[in-house]
Amino acid sequence: MTLEEGKLCSLLLREHFGEVVAKVGSHLIQTGAQALRMIGHETGTALDLVKKALCVLIQHNICSYEVNRRGQVEYAVDFIRVLRLLRFPRYIYTAKTLYGDTGELIVEELLQHGKMTMSSTVRKVADRLTDSTEGKTMEYSEVVNTFTCLVDTHFLQRCPVVSEVEKSEALPPVAPTMFNPEKEMYTVPRVNLTGRGKRSRSSDENDNDHKVKKPRLNSTNKETPEDDGIYWKVNFERFHQYFRDQAIITAVANKLDQTSSEIVRTMLRMSEVTTPPNAAHTQPLSSNEIFRALPSGYNISKQVLDQYLTLLVDDPMEFVGKSGESGGGMYVINLQKALACLSRATLETIVQERFGSRSARIFRLLLRKRHLEQKQVEDFAMIPAKEAKDMLYTMLSENLVSLQEIPKTPDHAPSRTFYLYTVSLLPTARMLLHRCYKTVANLIERRLFETKENKRLLEKSQRIEAIIASMQVTGAEETQLQEVEEMITAPERQQLETLKQNVNKLDASENQVDDTIFLLESYINSVQSTGH
């Protein structure tokens, strides 16, 4: 956990949850696990504020607690979870592409609340959808269907529950121990949810329609819903798996053609739920299975499919591998190799954009040939000696390239040692990941700065909008509205426009940098977990 990461975390916490939570959260990130009193003492905030902040953090699965040896409860914040706050827009967008507006709203609600029961989620989502679509009320059952789909594909999962034993004890323990309900992680409870979404501004017609149903709705609000205690949260790992699959499919489409990418997509879809996260490769799939599972739009014959699979196996990228001959050929997708290949390509593009295409040539050459002398670099890359030297030294000063000394004599005399240039993927990836974190922190700071600069203007425009809205409700005339609108002068309007554009641009670039962060993080995690 570096300084940059800590700063980024505190910025994210401040943006999402406010000043107090940010202070408590960043303090805990720096110091590790601490007890309640210590936190209050060191941050100088009142105890009940600290408690509320911790509640918020626990609700969002950022903070965890456990009882230490002395019987106190210690709270710890997981900074990786805080960094995920950056990726929320991408999760919501993915849910939208896969499951439509309903899915998008479900995921959004769950992300905003941290964890919720199914019934409350469904109710909220139905209300929101009914609000947004005029003339149509949303059935609860539809929302329940989408929810079930999301759970079946493991995008949502159950939160840890209090164990049964502890519930029955007379004295509740200091801190309840939670355990993950492994078997029921993805089973939706049978809850009888009927009804429709309520419009926030219900007109008379609706009242009439729902007169009969009203008492029942009210009564279900009062009594505890049937699935009380069963909370759901978003399964980030599953989303990450999906992002990774998307990256692989796009890479195959870029390198080969559309059909090959479709085949890879089918293979990945078939192994979605059977592959554990951080596995080196998927389960073997036979070519017959793949043939049957291909989407119906692609009428390619079995032979052509076999040819495509052979081509994928022969490709130097080595995304697909052949593991056996049964069933017409068993094929696996090498996830770890694919991630390594993708992050390697990312590093190469970064070098290319920063230093030029000739330096990128040297970089790729060193990646391929591992260790090279100065003279050999010049010969292979066909770059004049002076320029090659210049580029190598620039990259060396940026730590993208490192030197390996091989002495000829025991006294390491410089004139009698070999100096070999080399590039190692993992440390370079880590370094660039760190740089990404700092970049995102810079972008957020700039965005906050821009907003603060124009705070006065923003407040003014908000006031005017409120005035206009209230005037419209009370039914004012056109001329009066015009007058109020003209209180914002044209240059000010221009300024507001540019401000909006800038903030959007900064926001969008944060998401783009987050893409790079995701790739590099996945690669580093996959290498670390397999231990080589």
Next chain:
Amino acid sequence: MTAARVPREATQKTDLLKTQDVLALRYRVMDLPQFRIKELCMQFPHGITDQVIQNEMPHIEAQQRAMVINKLLSLGQLDLLRSSNGLLYRLKDAQSTSKMKGSDNQEKLVYQIIEDAGNKGIWSRDIRYKSNLPLTEINKILKSLESKKLIKAVKSVAASKKKVYMLYNVQPDRSVTGGAWYSDQDFESEFVEVLNQQCYKFLQSKAEAARDSKQSPLVQRNSSFASSHEVWKYICELGISKVELSMEDIETILNTLIYDGKVEMTIIAAKEGTVGSVDGQMKLYRGVNPIIQPAGLVKTPCGLCPVFDDCHEGGEISPSNCTYMTEWLEF
């Protein structure tokens, strides 16, 4: 008062003839072996051993034989070579004999050393080690040899200050001049760039033609490959190179394209005798597209910022007052 000066060579020649005639007259036994040995050498152009001479003229004693051979050697008419089973005597051809007439033994030695170095040439320090002569002598000899146009100095491309010496009519080796890419010790980068572009265009158009042909995928991929021989022929036909390029040269250019990430290579086993195969294998190249778009990091000003490490909030360089960001936001 100029005394009649007979040219030195002439006096030497007449001297020799005189000596030989006198000797021939006086020691008829003596000159016979000389000429006999020379005839033998002419018979065996590869050289004769002592044994052969002994067999031919068994009545000559070893000491006399040695004397004759030494005389021929000192006259520069015989070459002494060492072979696996003894010494060989070879007739020196007339031309080189005449060349070395004016030089003395030291020069002959240095000339020998340079000749042995072949087309790679030899550095003056190495000549010194091999001949054990002092530096000043070496320099004098080299200068005189150069003025007689027997040797020449060639600047090495590896270390521009180093000069290697080789025989005048010998073509310098590639490692010294750098081969096709160097013209007068200058690396021709535009030439390399142009060749780079041409090869890439050729491979790319081939790949596109294959992709548009809409045949089965295996055929498509195979037709998008081009062997190094094909590329070599294409470049030769284009005629953009004034220097004759070999297939290895083209392969080095194609390797740079691989390091650019634009081309990939596979090696297939090919029958001996198929066009372009080297040692039973052929290298195939084809153009490829990049597999990933540029990373998100470099789409922001921070990714390319030269003062990234100095930037922090509240300092002189900070995100709030970053000029790069201001420019970027104004796009």
